[in-house]
Amino acid sequence: xxxxxxxxxxxxxxxxxxPGLGQLGxxxxxxxxPERARQAGPPPAPANRSRAGVSxxxxxxxAEEESEDEPPAGEExxxxxxxxxxxxxxxxxxxxxxxxxxxxxxxxxxxxxxxPEQLDRTPVSNNKPRKKKKKRKAKKTSAGDTLVCLTxxxxxxWHVELCLTHGALLSSRNLNPENExxxxxxxxxxxxxxxxxxxxxxxxxxxxxxxxxxxxxxYSKTGITMRLLDTQGGVQxxxxxHHREYQQVQYKFLDTVESIDPNNIVLLLQMNPYHxxxxxxxxxxxxxxxxxxxxxxxxxxxxxxxxxxxxxxFSLTSGTCRLDYRRPENRAFFLALFKHLMFLEKRGCxxxxxxxxxxxxSLDPENDPLCVLLLIDFLSLRAREYTFLTRLFQEWExxxxxxxxxxxxxxxxxxxxxxxxxxxRPELERSQAQERAARLIQLALVMFPSVLMPLLDHCSxxxxxxxxSHPFFGLNAQVSQSPALNQLTSLYVGRTHALWKDPAVMAWxxxxxxxVLRMVEAQxxxxxxxxxxxxxxxxxxxxNIYRHIILSEMKEAMAALPLEVTSQPVMGFDPLPPLDxxxxxxxxxxxxxxxxxxxxSLFFRSLLPNFNLQGDIWHEGDDEAGAGQDLNQGxxxxxxxxxxMLANIQFQEPPRDDNPEGDGDWN
Numbered sequence: 001x002x003x004x005x006x007x008x009x010x011x012x013x014x015x016x017x018x019p020g021l022g023q024l025g026x027x028x029x030x031x032x033x034p035e036r037a038r039q040a041g042p043p044p045a046p047a048n049r050s051r052a053g054v055s056x057x058x059x060x061x062x063a064e065e066e067s068e069d070e071p072p073a074g075e076e077x078x079x080x081x082x083x084x085x086x087x088x089x090x091x092x093x094x095x096x097x098x099x100x101x102x103x104x105x106x107x108x109x110x111x112x113x114x115x116p117e118q119l120d121r122t123p124v125s126n127n128k129p130r131k132k133k134k135k136r137k138a139k140k141t142s143a144g145d146t147l148v149c150l151t152x153x154x155x156x157x158w159h160v161e162l163c164l165t166h167g168a169l170l171s172s173r174n175l176n177p178e179n180e181x182x183x184x185x186x187x188x189x190x191x192x193x194x195x196x197x198x199x200x201x202x203x204x205x206x207x208x209x210x211x212x213x214x215x216x217x218x219y220s221k222t223g224i225t226m227r228l229l230d231t232q233g234g235v236q237x238x239x240x241x242h243h244r245e246y247q248q249v250q251y252k253f254l255d256t257v258e259s260i261d262p263n264n265i266v267l268l269l270q271m272n273p274y275h276x277x278x279x280x281x282x283x284x285x286x287x288x289x290x291x292x293x294x295x296x297x298x299x300x301x302x303x304x305x306x307x308x309x310x311x312x313x314f315s316l317t318s319g320t321c322r323l324d325y326r327r328p329e330n331r332a333f334f335l336a337l338f339k340h341l342m343f344l345e346k347r348g349c350x351x352x353x354x355x356x357x358x359x360x361x362s363l364d365p366e367n368d369p370l371c372v373l374l375l376i377d378f379l380s381l382r383a384r385e386y387t388f389l390t391r392l393f394q395e396w397e398x399x400x401x402x403x404x405x406x407x408x409x410x411x412x413x414x415x416x417x418x419x420x421x422x423x424x425r426p427e428l429e430r431s432q433a434q435e436r437a438a439r440l441i442q443l444a445l446v447m448f449p450s451v452l453m454p455l456l457d458h459c460s461x462x463x464x465x466x467x468x469s470h471p472f473f474g475l476n477a478q479v480s481q482s483p484a485l486n487q488l489t490s491l492y493v494g495r496t497h498a499l500w501k502d503p504a505v506m507a508w509x510x511x512x513x514x515x516v517l518r519m520v521e522a523q524x525x526x527x528x529x530x531x532x533x534x535x536x537x538x539x540x541x542x543x544n545i546y547r548h549i550i551l552s553e554m555k556e557a558m559a560a561l562p563l564e565v566t567s568q569p570v571m572g573f574d575p576l577p578p579l580d581x582x583x584x585x586x587x588x589x590x591x592x593x594x595x596x597x598x599x600x601s602l603f604f605r606s607l608l609p610n611f612n613l614q615g616d617i618w619h620e621g622d623d624e625a626g627a628g629q630d631l632n633q634g635x636x637x638x639x640x641x642x643x644x645m646l647a648n649i650q651f652q653e654p655p656r657d658d659n660p661e662g663d664g665d666w667n
Contacts (some may be wrong), residue, residue, distance in 0.1 A: 123456045168229055174206055177349040184348075186238065209317060209340075210300040217273035219308065222246060224276070224329075226311040238314055240306070240329035242585070246275075251587055253278050257571065270322045274305040276332040277573040284340065284572035302336045319362045325369035326582045336359060338370050338551055341379075350382035369578070371548035373402070374488070377411035378496050386415040404537065406448045406485075407492045413440035417508055429453070438512060445516045447530045450477040450512065451489050452557045458497035461506060467513055472520045484545075485538035487560045491549060494556035547576045569605065 058488040173179055212219070223246030229237040231303035242250065247271050256278075269278050286295040287482045314321050323330040341356035352563060357376050380389035393402055393412045402408040416437035420430045447453060451471050456463055467473055478486070500506070520527050546565050549557045570576065 023177050052571040157655045177352045180349045180352050209303045209307050222274045224309040235320050238426045279572040299339050324362045326578050354379040354383045369544050371544040377407050386419050389415045406488050409444035413437045441512050449473050459501045482538045490560050491557035494554045550575050
C-alpha cells in the first residue's frame with residue numbers, strides 16, 4: 001500500500017469525511033483473490049481524483065514529493081543486484097525477488113481487509129516492511145564500503161613510489177596504536193575509563209599521528225609552517241619553513257646544546273613548549289636516563305607540533321607527498337617519525353610501527369635518508385605481514401636490487417616459509433611458497449655466508465661438526481668481508497635473531513645449509529659469482545646507512561662503524577647531516593672574545609658563560625673616555641655577577657637532635 005493511501009486513511013480516521021475504499025481503488029472486486037492480487041499488483045491511482053475529505057491538503061503534496069524522492073522499483077533492484085553481485089554473486093537474486101513478491105502479496109492482502117480495527121493496524125503493519133528495507137539498505141552500504149576497502153587493499157601496487165595504503169580512513173586507522181591493542185586485548189581492556197575522561201576533556205585539534213594529552217601545555221602557533229614547492233608528474237614536493245620568531249628560538253637552542261647542560265634545554269622548553277628540536281634532544285637525554293615514558297611523550301609532542309603545521313593539501317596516505325631531507329627544516333619530521341616507530345615496536349605494536357615505516361619511505365622513496373629499507377622487513381615479519389613483504393620484494397627487486405641487502409636476502413625466504421605453514425591457504429600456494437623459500441634461502445647463504453654462525457650463536461644453537469669446521473661458514477667468512485658488509489650483517493643479526501629461534505625455522509634451515517655446502521664442494525658457478533660480487537661491492541657504506549645505525553643503537557652494528565663517523569659529535573636532533581644540505585637561513589656569528597683576557601675574566605666566564613668583563617671588543621681609535629666608561633661597566637657587571645653567585649649559594653644546615661636524652665615521656 002502506498003503512503004498516499006495511508007495518509008488518506010489517517011485523515012478519515014480523524015473524523016473527517018474521506019473517500020471510501022472504492023474511490024481509493026482498494027475495494028475488493030468479485031472474483032478477486034490473493035492469487036489475482038499477487039499477479040495484478042497494486043491498481044494505478046486515477047489521474048483526476050477528488051481530494052475532498054482530506055484534513056490537510058498539503059499532506060498529499062508532501063506525499064507526492066516523498067514518493068518522487070524514492071527511487072523506482074527497477075532502479076532499486078539494479079543497485080541491489082550490483083552490490084549483491086560484488087559480494088556474493090548472482091545466486092541470491094531469486095531469493096530476493098521472491099521476498100519482494102511476498103512483501104507485495106502482504107500489502108495486497110492487508111489492503112483487502114476492511115473494518116476500523118484493521119484500519120488502525122494498517123499503518124503499523126505497512127511500516128514494518130519499509131523499516132526493514134531501510135535496515136537492509138544500511139547493511140548493503142556498509143558491506144559495499146567494506147568491499148571497496150578490501151578491493152583497494154588487495155589491488156595496491158608498489159612501483160617506484162611507495163604508497164602507504166589506498167584509502168585515508170583505512171591507513172590513518174592503522175597509525176593509531178590503540179587500534180592494534182584493541183585487536184589483541186579488546187576495546188574494554190584498552191580504553192577502560194578513558195571514555196568518561198574524553199567527555200570531560202576540552203576541545204583539542206584532531207590529529208592522525210598522535211593523540212594530544214591533557215598533561216601537555218596549551219598549543220599555540222610556534223612559527224612553523226609548510227609550503228608547497230612544486231608538483232611534477234602527480235608528485236607534490238613540500239617543505240617546512242621557520243618564521244623569524246622560530247629562528248630566534250632555534251638560535252637559543254643551539255646555544256643550549258653547546259653548553260652541554262640538559263637543564264638549559266628544560267628552561268628553553270618552559271618558554272617554548274613545542275620547539276621541535278628541543279623536544280627531540282631532551283627525549284634522547286630522558287632515554288639515556290631510562291625514563292622511557294617521558295622520552296616517548298616528548299616525541300609525541302614533537303609530532304603533534306609538526307602535524308599542526310601541515311599544508312592543507314599535504315596527505316599522509318596518498319603516497320605522492322615528498323619532503324627533501326637536505327633541508328634542515330624537514331629533518332625533524334623524519335627523525336620524530338623514526339623514533340616514534342621505534343618506541344611503538346618496543347611497546348608491542350609492530351603493525352603500527354610498520355605503517356609509520358611505510359610513511360617515512362613514502363616521503364622520499366628514492367633517497368631513503370634514514371634507510372628504513374633495513375628495518376621494514378623486520379617489522380613486516382613481526383606484524384606477520386608476510387604477503388606485503390614478498391610483494392614489496394617482487395616489485396622493487398628489478399630497480400633497487402633488494403636481494404643484495406642481507407636483511408631482504410634472509411627475511412624474504414623466511415616470510416615464504418611462514419606462508420607455507422599457514423593451513424588456511426590452498427595446497428598449491430603452500431607448495432609454491434615452500435619452493436621459493438628453499439631457493440631463496442640457499443641463494444642468501446651463498447651470497448652472505450658470514451650471517452649463519454653469528455645467527456646460530458645468538459639463537460643459542462650449536463651447529464653440527466661439518467658446518468662448524470667448514471671454512472665457508474667459519475671465521476674466515478667474517479674476517480674476509482668488507483667493513484660495510486660487516487655493518488649490514490651485524491645489524492640484521494642483532495635485530496632479527498629472535499625471529500629465527502623457532503625450532504620449526506631451525507629445522508627448515510638445516511637441510512638447506514648442507515645443500516649449500518654440497519654446492520661449495522662441487523664448485524658451483526653461483527658460489528664463485530657471489531664471491532666476486534662481495535669483493536667488488538660493499539666497499540663503503542653510504543651516509544644514510546650510518547645514520548640508520550646510529551638511530552637504531554644496535555650494539556653489534558655500532559661497534560662496526562668507521563672511525564670517521566664515531567670521532568665526530570653526533571646530535572640527536574640532526575645526526576650526520578647531509579653534505580649537500582639546502583640551507584635557508586644561517587645562524588649569526590657569535591661575538592668573539594678578545595685574546596688578551598685576564599685570568600680572573602676567564603675564571604668568571606668558566607663559572608658564568610654569559611659573563612663578559614670587557615664588554616664589546618675595543619676598536620682602534622676609541623678615546624680614553626670611552627675606554628674608561630667600558631671599564632666601569634665591566635666592573636659593574638663583575639660586581640653584579642658576584643652578588644648573583646653569592647645569593648645562589650645555599651648552605652645545608654647540620655641535622656639537629658631535638659631529643660638528646662633519648663625517648664622520654666610525652667607528658
